[in-house]
Amino acid sequence: MSHASEVYLASKHDGTVSRSHDLAQRSFIDLGIHPPIVEALRVAFPSIKDPTEAQCEFIPPILQGKNVLLKDDTGTGKTFGVLLALLSQPRVKYIQHYDGKAQERMAITSLMVVPHRLLAFQISHWVRRMLGRFDSMQSTDLDVVTQVLVRDEDMHLKSGLETLRSIPPHILIGTPQALIDVYKNDPNALRLKTLSTVFVDEVDNQVHAVRELQHDKKAMSIRKKKAARHPGPTTELLDIVFKPHARERESSQEESGLAYQQRRLGQLPRSSRAPQLVMASATLRRHLNQHIFRESGWLVSDCVKVNGRQLHPPQVPRRGVPQPKYIGLGGAHISHSVLVVTEDGVSNIEGAVREARTDRGDGALPLDSMPDNVDGVLGYMRLPPTLNTNILEAIGMAFALDVPSLAALVLPSSASTSRAVYELRELGINAQELDLKVHGMGQSIADRSSDGAGEKPKLMVTKMAMVRGLDVPALTHVFVVGLLDGNRRASPEMVDAYVHVAGRVGRFGRVGKVVTFVCKEDEAEMRRLLEGINVAPVEHDLFASSS
Numbered sequence: 001m002s003h004a005s006e007v008y009l010a011s012k013h014d015g016t017v018s019r020s021h022d023l024a025q026r027s028f029i030d031l032g033i034h035p036p037i038v039e040a041l042r043v044a045f046p047s048i049k050d051p052t053e054a055q056c057e058f059i060p061p062i063l064q065g066k067n068v069l070l071k072d073d074t075g076t077g078k079t080f081g082v083l084l085a086l087l088s089q090p091r092v093k094y095i096q097h098y099d100g101k102a103q104e105r106m107a108i109t110s111l112m113v114v115p116h117r118l119l120a121f122q123i124s125h126w127v128r129r130m131l132g133r134f135d136s137m138q139s140t141d142l143d144v145v146t147q148v149l150v151r152d153e154d155m156h157l158k159s160g161l162e163t164l165r166s167i168p169p170h171i172l173i174g175t176p177q178a179l180i181d182v183y184k185n186d187p188n189a190l191r192l193k194t195l196s197t198v199f200v201d202e203v204d205n206q207v208h209a210v211r212e213l214q215h216d217k218k219a220m221s222i223r224k225k226k227a228a229r230h231p232g233p234t235t236e237l238l239d240i241v242f243k244p245h246a247r248e249r250e251s252s253q254e255e256s257g258l259a260y261q262q263r264r265l266g267q268l269p270r271s272s273r274a275p276q277l278v279m280a281s282a283t284l285r286r287h288l289n290q291h292i293f294r295e296s297g298w299l300v301s302d303c304v305k306v307n308g309r310q311l312h313p314p315q316v317p318r319r320g321v322p323q324p325k326y327i328g329l330g331g332a333h334i335s336h337s338v339l340v341v342t343e344d345g346v347s348n349i350e351g352a353v354r355e356a357r358t359d360r361g362d363g364a365l366p367l368d369s370m371p372d373n374v375d376g377v378l379g380y381m382r383l384p385p386t387l388n389t390n391i392l393e394a395i396g397m398a399f400a401l402d403v404p405s406l407a408a409l410v411l412p413s414s415a416s417t418s419r420a421v422y423e424l425r426e427l428g429i430n431a432q433e434l435d436l437k438v439h440g441m442g443q444s445i446a447d448r449s450s451d452g453a454g455e456k457p458k459l460m461v462t463k464m465a466m467v468r469g470l471d472v473p474a475l476t477h478v479f480v481v482g483l484l485d486g487n488r489r490a491s492p493e494m495v496d497a498y499v500h501v502a503g504r505v506g507r508f509g510r511v512g513k514v515v516t517f518v519c520k521e522d523e524a525e526m527r528r529l530l531e532g533i534n535v536a537p538v539e540h541d542l543f544a545s546s547s
């Protein structure tokens, strides 16, 4: 199946207007990526040779300044491709009058709005890697190209704000709340009016649209009013950036022919140009689409929609019918297992498909050491246990016997990761909290390149809210606990959460395993969730009844 890229009208209609450009272009240079960036890419990421089909589709319209809505599987290079395009855009400058003289000043060209700080650091690592690796780089060189603005206990907005004021970066990567805080504190630090691009990554996680309730219009209208009263930081930020342009456009449409002529002739000021809006996610539900196109008011001009290749055609598993080896999400080589944990032991979910055990080393990339932040403050020991003993032991076994070097454990957003790390360590598991942040100019886990052979396998513990978009190529296993978290019906948000959690493995064709631990009461709903996304659970051989 080929990629589909379509141009949509921005406002009332959500219908296709015309097909976009052809797909004959293949190299990054052909797509318009700036040659020095392509050279930096070649040196820093030698495995990235050619753009993907989706990158061929979305990079040109981004460079042409168009709005883009991008949907493709997890781990297919959406964020990375957008970053290359934004790095290639011409730098925004403005004229400032000082002491009677006009001075040209740099301004922020693009905002990358990400849902959590780990993703902000990850993107900044990619840039750091491309811009001359670690040793020779001065931190100020990097600050010119990109800066990170997040709310964080050890990177206070204040210090971030000072750097931002003195050196406006080409690309500012931030979490929405941190950006809003800065805007309210000092609007000039962001200069939203001169921005060229706003990119919202994981848009469905950041913008909350109210789902259609066909049977209950009244409830839907109440929810819409509530959402309008409490818009959330990303919506608030996008409203601040785009709504004035939308209003300006509306009033210019209403103005007289004379005023229009005067504006054209420069006798009246021209309306300012809205930045382009680029949005991406692996999961985009219809109600969000409708919200963006019909209600948000953010699309002042047309929007190109790029839908990536459907790697996995719908395939609903039927009992007794042998399933293909791997079917699923985010890559053709992810297996999805579900383990039901009870007082009496651990068993595979009913109906799990049997398959041969895979080679432990498949797809694993080399590792090097990771900062250990677990032995510090022990306040978490006073918290109640995060993991019940049976689940803890099941994770311990699956980890010890199956993980070659690196796995992640994903907990509900309300859980304490420090407490879970403590519990896992008590069991002898080499667990630590996932933290991609660079300490000084040191390495991060996202950049690890040395051979980790001989090292003890590691289990990185994180939460549902912190996994979207994370790219750790060395990861081979994801363990999921508390997905349904007592909810007897999986909401669409939970389904999407599973898609994104599972998508941390199997990135760019690697092999990966997702193992979800559920209690007996959640077994049926977990099966329904997987059926809904056309995934057949695969029997985990360590817990197979015959093993």
Ligand SMILES: Nc1ncnc2c1ncn2[C@@H]1O[C@H](COP(=O)(O)OP(=O)(O)OP(=O)(O)O)[C@@H](O)[C@H]1O
Binding pocket: 045, 047, 048, 049, 050, 051, 052, 055, 072, 073, 074, 075, 076, 077, 078, 079, 080, 081, 281, 282, 468, 469, 470, 471, 473, 503, 507, 508
């Ligand atoms: N053209 C390419 N060729 C090979 N690898 C690539 C290419 N583009 C990106 N990658 C690699 O693919 C991996 C995933 O990239 P990225 O995080 O951008 O994916 P994504 O689609 O945004 O994922 P998610 O949906 O999970 O956020 C990264 O390790 C990146 O280096």
